[in-house]
Amino acid sequence: MVTSRHWFVALATGSLLAAATACAAPGSDSGSSSSSGPIKIAVVDAQSGQLSSLGAWELKGAKLAVQQVNAKGGIDGRKVKLSVFDDQGDPTTGTSIARKIVSGGYTAMIGTAESAVTQAMNPILKSAKIPSITSGQATAITELGSPYQFLNGPTSATYDNTLEEYLTKTKSFKTFAMITNNGGYGVGEHDAFTAALKASGIEPVVNDVVTPDQKDFSAVLTKIRSKKPDVLFIGTEEVEAGLIAKQARQLGLTAVFAGSAPLSTPVYVQTAGADVADGTLVSTPYLSNDATEASKAFAAAYQKAFGETAELHGAKSYDGTSIFLAALKQTKGKGGLAMADAVRAEKYDGLLGSFDFDDKGVGIHQTVIGVISGGKLGPAS
Amino acid sequence: MSRRPLTRSIARPALWVVVGVVLLALPYTVGPYPIHVVDVTLVFAVLAIGLGMALGLAGQINLAQIAFFGIGAYVLAIVTTDAGWGFWAAAVVSLLASVVAGLAVGVPALRVQSHYLGIVTLGLALAFTSWVTNSSVTQGANGISNIPVPPLLGVDLSSEYLYYYLELVVFVAGLAFALFVVRTRLGRRMRAMRDDAIAAGALGADVRVLRLLAFTVSSVYGGVAGILYAGLIRYVSPDSFTISTMFLLLAMVVIGGRQSIVGCVLGAVVLSLAREWLTDFATYAQLGYGLVVVLAVVFAPTGLAGLPARLGLGRRRDGAERGALHDFVPGPATAAAVSDAGPADLQVEGIGKTFRGLRALHEVRLSVPAGAIKGVVGPNGSGKTTLLNVVSGLYTPSTGEYAVGGVRATALGPTALSRHGVARTFQNLRLFADLTVRDNVLFALDRSRSAASAEYLVWPVGVVRDERRLRAEAEELLAEFGIADFADLAPRSLPYGIQRRVELARAVATGPRILLLDEPAAGLNGQEVAQLAQIVRTIRDRGVTVVLVEHNMGLVMSLCDEVAVLANGSVIADGTPEQVVADPAVVEAYLGDSSQLRDLVPDQRTIREAAGDDAEEVRA
Amino acid sequence: MQVTLQTLVGGLTLGAIYALVALGFSLVYRTMGLVNFAHGQVAMIGAFTMSTFYMTAKLPFVLAIGIAVVVTAVLGLVIERVLRPLEGKDFDLMLIGTIGFGVMLEALAVVVWGATGRAVPSPLHTAPLSVAGLKIQTYSLLVLVVALVTTAMLVGFLHRTRVGAAMQAVAMDPEAATSVGIHVGRSNAIAFAIGAGLAALAGGLAGPMLYVNATLGSTIGIKGFAAAILGGFGNITGAIVGGLGIGVLDAFAAGRFGGYSDLVVFLLFAVLIMVRPTGIFGERTVNRA
Known part of the structure; x- marks a missing residue:
């Protein structure tokens, strides 16, 4: 037990300081992306836990797209820098990453594969005007009403x-x-x-x-x-x-x-x-690596870069990232609403088909039917 | 209290001022990402306090804390988005929902404890997850988005900097209330129950009420944390309230130190920050905190909070400082403790008790006049302790009735009997091991009802006043029993003889009309036995009936007005000491050697009596 | 009717796995009073170990399981050794310690085997038996037989061997056992090793039926735990009945309540425990700790 006099002194000092600090509200909520140096793009996916294989594939697809753009000199003379964040499939962790992305000056985000995490991050990204493209396909994502939210594949x-x-x-x-x-x-x-x-x-x-x-x-x-x-x-x-x-x-x-x-x-x-x-x-939306010339080229590059066979999730993420990079080219590296509008205006011919984004953020509106035979997926008759 | 060094009493508030300034100034020094992390951390800190109250304070394994958290957040989300209520009105509803959930989860704790409780609460947490994943009200796996920002007098709480201050106020209030509970009667009772539920019940604590309260308090913190979470993240989904988050929370409390509320907060802060810092190595982080939990339970069961003491920092009083056991000097405190109602008689009518076909007591008839000292003796296994357990309410007799002070007491549980004026000590000493000697006595002095704990919310000043009064009484009682020097020590650090004295003081502190002593002289030396005899006599003279179960025949013969002899669960003799010793049946029961009867030394008791201590079917 | 019977068959099959998990739980509990919350994770490690030797090293299935049993038995010894200082002192702390072990083992499995997991092909290739429209897998029958034989062997071991008898004595009264010269620590360690081995047997057998990944442990662990409690904690024959019971309950709940089956099963379980804390065959005290 401490005597009450000491407590009084403590409380008095504390409240004085509180009064002093209360004069100004703390903090600024946005760290805006800079217009020089590399363009920063975040990949947010589960890199640990049960969904980590999905996260690993998506990361590879995104990496490949960025490598190819950087090899051609980047965007408007600026390199694209990709950073990975592990959301662990946990919405709460997702919100922390969203804050990190906002304050880290990232221009856009690739991910996530978990619709719950995507939804949790949405309000923060929306208010910071950061476009993101998810590989989720839940209807709930299309109903978020954010002009910055895109889907890299078809909906259910x-x-x-x-x-x-x-x-x-x-x-x-x-x-x-x-x-x-x-x-x-x-x-x-x-x-x-x-x-x-x-x-x-x-x-x-x-x-x-x-x-x-x-x-x-x-x-x-x-x-x-x-x-x-x-x-x-x-x-x-x-x-x-x-x-x-x-x-x-x-x-x-x-x-x-x-x-x-x-x-x-x-x-x-x-x-x-x-x-x-x-x-x-x-x-x-992605039948096989041999379906088209584009998918053959993608699969070859994927094999070369990562030493493994490409599959659907890598292709989706590759497409999504490529569309974002194309839009950034249009805006000369500028993010925000300009970029989101550019994504919507972009008519991109991708591995999954022709992207044409509607106001719900959905770009792919058709799929094809495949059949498994001999353990492999091929086109259905 | 006055003995604390001056530097310490100044250092403490100074420390708090520094902490306070840092907490208030924090938002001015960090960016939007760190403040978000801090906001999330505070939510977990509130959650951890709640778990600490159930797990650490009351010893209730509660793996449903994550469900309380989820219910708080979900109900708020549903009531604001579906029903369109305002945030704060919805918060009240969701707090009520959490409390209802807390009571519901607490009900199994009335029947089962320890690992059973662990699996039941874990199952109920999974049931909660199942519900939110399936129900259309909770929008299933999609979760609920667009939870509104809480309005507060025009302050824009969508800014996480300002939200921080809201959280800080709630957190500080929650922490203060938790510490208030811990340091006053409710917390003391919960700790006593945690250490020994049987003794706590037998000394008048309503264990059932306390367990329900523990879960309720825990659920309130869970609900508050849920509300704060919903207002901060503004989205809820089943993925936010998983079992792995529950285990993380458990790790926070264990690593921080489950028996210290500040430790729980510390654990929450350390693990939240570590998790954030190691976010890119999540699997290794999981490996790491699993390992730390294992190491903590083995090497530092008191967690981070207990580290200073374990490392020998801070004050530690041992042997040299311990002081001495003083003589018993009855005074006003002893007199005040003894019930005004005067001594009560005990009438046992044909009590029988069988354990799975094993007959421990048969047709026992015993009469203890008010104000007498009655000895109960008999060979090992004759049923003495069983008899004591029956008349103190721990066992329900198989047959027969007994009455205390003219009131039929057979159906009363130990707690009600304690309130009726029955106090007892235990053959194998059941002191509350993690409470100090002072707290052991304070626990017994406090005769308020646990159910009346609403006073904590309605009129906390009353709680503080009662606490002051109790503490003053306790100091006097400790002094009169000659154990004031040990007031701040844990009983297990004390010699056996002193522990016996403490247990006696604790029994007297309950204000008994009849005192049941189970082998109080076991393990005492000659001088201590003499002191014991004096104490028992004095207590009787102040108006308490005494029943003495004892092996030390010297003590029994010199102290008791009457002696009953038990053999094979039946009374074979009853009368004055002289009559009993001369009774041939008694002599035969003691192997036909009456000299052995007189010479029986106290320490020969090595084999436990059949169904003696700790046996099953104990009534809580 | 056919649906009911086929559901019963499906429930019994998984129930046999739960029963094997419950056997290990019960053996450890009756001997040392410890509830091992990491037991499911030990089973998961066993399943992964089996899959490595069966699929990667191409060893025969039985041999692969044998190796897994030995590996996890050693793991069991390690867990027991680490937690030994708490034995007989603080059961709640030990319980939390085993939860810590569980968390660790799950992370360890991800580090070693990856998060994706693996499908284990069945070692039996015979067609399912068809009895009056009911389809019964030969592998399911095998698992059921293994579970029953294991129970019988365990009971025999406890009653007819010296080591087993010593363990029985420790279970009944550690102090008395010590006084007649039984090494309680060794007895506990053996119990723990056998319990862990049983977990590996359960995990290994579950492999071809299910899919082996890091969360396998928590799935079969909690059901196995529930089975042990339902059967009467510490009761060996009770474990097998409890396991089959939980399996059947689970199967019917899934059929009847769909997505809500977990809710129903766990609520029902909570009520059962409250009504009869000692389980179906409960014999000893409610709360040995």
Whole structure:
């Protein structure tokens, strides 16, 4: 216990100082990007934790795009400098990184792959007028109403509308069952594919939701088996999709598997097993490294730079970064609203198709259908 | 208090002034990124204080703190964005929601403790995550964005610099309240319960109420932190309230020092900053803090807060400074402590107690007149301690009834019995190990109800006044019992004989009408036994009935007015000491050698009585 | 009906894994009163170790699991050794210490094996058995049999061997065990090593059914823990019943409540614990610590 007199002295001194400092409000909220020196661009993705493979691919795509621009002399004579930030898939960490980007004078941001993190960072980036391009595809991102927010790929609606049309029109499948999870990605898939089916007047025979951690799907799969659907739509991340496919075949379910991007990955094929994965129909904006001249060139450069085979996420991030760099060329390195407008004006021919951004920040409005055969993704007939 | 060196009492406020100035001036010296980090850190600091109150102070393993945090943030987000309420009105709602959640999570703590509680609270935290991930109200995995900026008299709180001051005010208030609780009766009770819930219950603390309170307090801090988080980040999603964040929070509290509120804050600050600093090495950071937690529990269980003491810095009083055990000098404090209601009699009618078919007591009949000293003796395993545990409410008897002071007491729990005037000591000493001797006595002197802790919010001045009065009484009582020299020491650092004296003082401090002593002379030397006899006699003379379970026959014979002998769970003799010693049944029970009966030395008790101490089915 | 039975089969299959996890929990708990919150992570390390030797080193599946069991048993010894100073003193601190170990092991797995994880091919290539429309995996049967045989062996070990008997004695009364010359520390270490080995067995067997990554530990750990409690903590046969019970409960909850299944399972679990803290086969005290 301290005597009250000492406390009085302490408090008095403290409040005097408080009064003195209260005269001026502290801090300035923005560190504006400078117009000389390198143009700074941030890559924000999970580089640790469960989503880190995604983050690693995206970083490589972005790096490649920047390397190519720098090799050609940069933008308006200035080099582009890429910095990586690890958001750990945690929204709170994301907000700290957003502040770091703002005060660090970054012109633009590539990322993130996690829609929750992207949404958490959005208010800060919006008020600092920093354009960013995410690889997320959640509808919620397009509804943020920020002119600085872009998507480097299609939304779930685009993926699933294309898929649904192919399945019902080209393949003439009649009955559908759906399994989606309640994670950020799965919810988007659930809503988009259900809506697409509804537009064709089809009600799925089973439309069940699972959790991202679930390991056993006997109950839902047996239920589905008894309805004998033509197609089982799987709207979950890679590993879970693989487990669902594997268990479905083990239970004697014969339906065709269909889904979007995660089902095009090697992780899905390995988890399900190549024989199970064969015949899976996938809606994707990036069919293979051999599809076009552009993708061949990209895949070769990627192989050369990182010693591994390119895939969808690297391509998406490569496209997104390239569009941002092209826009910066237009504005001569100037960021802010000018750059965001330039992105919207840009008609960019990328690996994923022709980008044409609408006011929701979506640039790709179509996908193609692929099929897995022999464990590899190829174009569907 | 007056013995603290002068330099220290000046240094302390000086330190606080420096800290205060630094905290106030901080926003003027840093950029927008550091201030954001500081803002987040303060949220975690508030959260950590809450966890510290449950885990460190009350010993309740609470892995649902992250859910309280989440509920605070989510309810605020829902009520502002969905229902369109103002921020502060919504804050009140979300605080209430957190408290309700706290009470709900606290209910299992009434039944289970330790790791069971850990897994149940962890499960409930996962249930919360499951709810927010699925519900359409919480907008599932997408989370809720566009939470409004809290309005405050025209101050623009969208500036994180100004938001910092709001957080600072809340944090300081929260810290001050936590310290206030820790240093007054509620905190003392919680610590006592943490150290020994059975003893705390038997000495009158309503353990159930305290556990619920611990969770409630914890949830209030969780809710406040959630509100601050929502106002700062203005977006909530299930990803913000994961189990890994819970473990990070746990690491903060353990590394900082769970038993010290300031330590918890320190841990939150250190780990938040470390996490930010190591953000590019997140996996290694995780590896690192896991390692530090392991090292902390093994080598520094008191955490950062306890480091100065462990390193031998600061004051430390040991042997030489300890002082001496003085004679018992009954005075006004002892007299005041003893209940005005006068001595109570004890009537035991046909009590039986079986443990899983093992009969410990059978048809025990015992009458202890008011104001008498009654000895209960018997060979090891005869059921003496079981009998004491029954009449102090720890065991529910299988059959029979007993009454204290003419009131039927069979159905009363230990806490109610304590309030009714039954006090006891324990065969194996159940002092609150991490409380000082003074706090042990203060705990017993404090007869207020835990349920009345609303006074902390309504009229804190009353709490302070009570505390002053209690402290004055405690000083006197410690002096009269001759243990004033040890007031600031932890009981376990003291010799056995002194600990026995402390336990006796603690029992008397509860204001008993009847005092149950379980082998109070065990481990005492001859002189100490003589002092004990004098103390017991004096207490009886002041108006307390005494029941003495004892092996030291010399003490029993010289002290007791009446003696009952137990053998195999039944009373085989009851009468004056002389009558009992002459009883052939008694002689037979003691292996047919009456001389052994007289010579029984206290320290021979090595094997525990059947179902003696610590047994199951103890009523909390 | 078919859905119900097939759900039951699926639940029992995963339940067998939970049961093996619960066995390790219970063995350690009954011997030294410690709840090892890192147990799931030890299982995860076992699964990764198995996958390395099975997939990378191309060793036979059984041998790969054997190596994993040995590796994690050593890991168990390390954990026990580090936490030994707290034994019999502060159980809450030990519990927090094991949580620290769990966090560490998870990060370690990411450092060593990466965050992506790996799919382990099944060692059995036979077609599923078909019984009245029910599909039963031969591998599931194998796991179930292993779980039952392991339980029987463990019970036999505890009752019929000297070391086992010594461990039983320590479990009942450490002081008395010491007084008759049993080395309590060694007995605890053996229990911990066996417990960790059982975790590796569970993790290794789970590998081909699930997907091996760093979070595998927390997923099967918490369910295994719940299984151990449900069966009556410290009770060996209870662990197997609890494991199968949690597996079935989980499977039906997933079928009935979809995304909300976790909410239902954990709320139900909390209620069960409150109604009957000693579990189904609880015999000893509620709170040994």
